Amino acid sequence: MRASQQDFENAMNQVKLLKQDPGNQVKLKLYALYKQATDGPCNVPKPGVFDLVNKAKWEAWNSLGNLPKETARQNYVDLVSSLSPSSEASSQGKRGADEKVQESKDIVVTSEDGITKIMLNRPAKKNALTFEMYKEIILTLKNASTDNSAIAVFTGAGDYYCSGNDLTNFTSAAGGMEEAANQGAVVLREFVNSFIDFPKPLVAVVNGPAVGIAVTLLGLFDAVYASDKATFHTPFSHLGQSPEACSSYTFPKMMGSAKATEMLLFGKKLTAREAWAQGLVSEVFPDSTFEKEVWTRLRAYAKLPPNSMRISKELIRNNEKEKLHAVNAEECTTLKARWLSEECINAIMNFVSRKAKL
Numbered sequence: 001m002r003a004s005q006q007d008f009e010n011a012m013n014q015v016k017l018l019k020q021d022p023g024n025q026v027k028l029k030l031y032a033l034y035k036q037a038t039d040g041p042c043n044v045p046k047p048g049v050f051d052l053v054n055k056a057k058w059e060a061w062n063s064l065g066n067l068p069k070e071t072a073r074q075n076y077v078d079l080v081s082s083l084s085p086s087s088e089a090s091s092q093g094k095r096g097a098d099e100k101v102q103e104s105k106d107i108v109v110t111s112e113d114g115i116t117k118i119m120l121n122r123p124a125k126k127n128a129l130t131f132e133m134y135k136e137i138i139l140t141l142k143n144a145s146t147d148n149s150a151i152a153v154f155t156g157a158g159d160y161y162c163s164g165n166d167l168t169n170f171t172s173a174a175g176g177m178e179e180a181a182n183q184g185a186v187v188l189r190e191f192v193n194s195f196i197d198f199p200k201p202l203v204a205v206v207n208g209p210a211v212g213i214a215v216t217l218l219g220l221f222d223a224v225y226a227s228d229k230a231t232f233h234t235p236f237s238h239l240g241q242s243p244e245a246c247s248s249y250t251f252p253k254m255m256g257s258a259k260a261t262e263m264l265l266f267g268k269k270l271t272a273r274e275a276w277a278q279g280l281v282s283e284v285f286p287d288s289t290f291e292k293e294v295w296t297r298l299r300a301y302a303k304l305p306p307n308s309m310r311i312s313k314e315l316i317r318n319n320e321k322e323k324l325h326a327v328n329a330e331e332c333t334t335l336k337a338r339w340l341s342e343e344c345i346n347a348i349m350n351f352v353s354r355k356a357k358l
């Protein structure tokens, strides 16, 4: 839900009542979001090099680029509401190494060395995504887009990266399949939008097999590092479903339509090296050294100037944003109808009653 003008004004008053100074970084962020929400993109000349305070404020505002006013207003409200006593402590530099910044059993979010690490943590179910997990990830990305981290990284706990959508999302919904399909389409659209719009470098550390939406989403990441044990599988036709996460656009663009068809229509499973050859994966590492090599590299990347990385990503992503949002909307509408089709209902029932394994 978007923040109203009243929410925004309440948040401004709340800032004045903060008991602890939230620290310079947060104050700069608040200033930038306030200016963006009220005046729009930065439109004043950059202060001189010796005017340090105004230059820092200008840079913070300018770094928001063309962020829409409504989004800035929402981010301002979210940031203020996150300034609870515990987060006030963290912005004062009291956050310990690898501190948990979000408590949830299925998604563990930690912050260390400029990296927001988002770990899917449902290993007993191969990290299949429940409706609650989709919603938590939307919130996590919203927070990570305005926190102090330079990059955000997704990975999975256990032997799988992620087995995709939890197929019981559709069978356990209180209102039945129709209600689940309606809810699913709304959640999916917002979920994918939060990846399209994420402003910082987004990296996937694919520690094991990836299935369904865990694969298609990779087309919206900025870098994908895979263990040689990882596989990439999108069995949409087997499930009576259709592609999502903009893959009907990103995959043919990335690998050509013939290879995209093998994956998206025929459900061909790729090894990590095959996925690398198709441009879906940036680099493949031997599983024995995967974690060490990848995290060493990511810690170095996270030290690069964050504003520069954001601006460069904006340049790359802005060429595509409108198209990606349109594709996402169309894919969600198509999927909603698919979820109610006999082909899909039979496939899901088969999985749940264990007659079939993909």
Ligand SMILES: CCCCC/C=C/C(=O)SCCNC(=O)CCNC(=O)[C@H](O)C(C)(C)COP(=O)(O)OP(=O)(O)OC[C@H]1O[C@@H](n2cnc3c(N)ncnc32)[C@H](O)[C@@H]1OP(=O)(O)O
Residues within 6 Å of the ligand: 124, 125, 126, 128, 129, 163, 164, 165, 166, 167, 168, 169, 184, 185, 187, 188, 211, 212, 213, 214, 235, 236, 239, 241, 244, 351, 357, 358
């Ligand atoms: C609302 C937004 C929707 C967005 C649209 C998204 C679409 C997709 O993502 S489509 C892809 C959906 N995923 C699948 O179809 C995968 C289904 N799972 C499997 O085929 C297999 O479980 C496996 C190949 C991933 C792993 O096989 P195996 O190593 O033999 O392990 P198990 O099958 O015994 O799995 C252990 C445990 O985990 C449960 N599980 C695994 N994946 C899912 C899943 N996607 N949904 C629900 N549950 C899953 C599995 O049922 C086992 O549970 P228990 O029997 O209770 O131990």
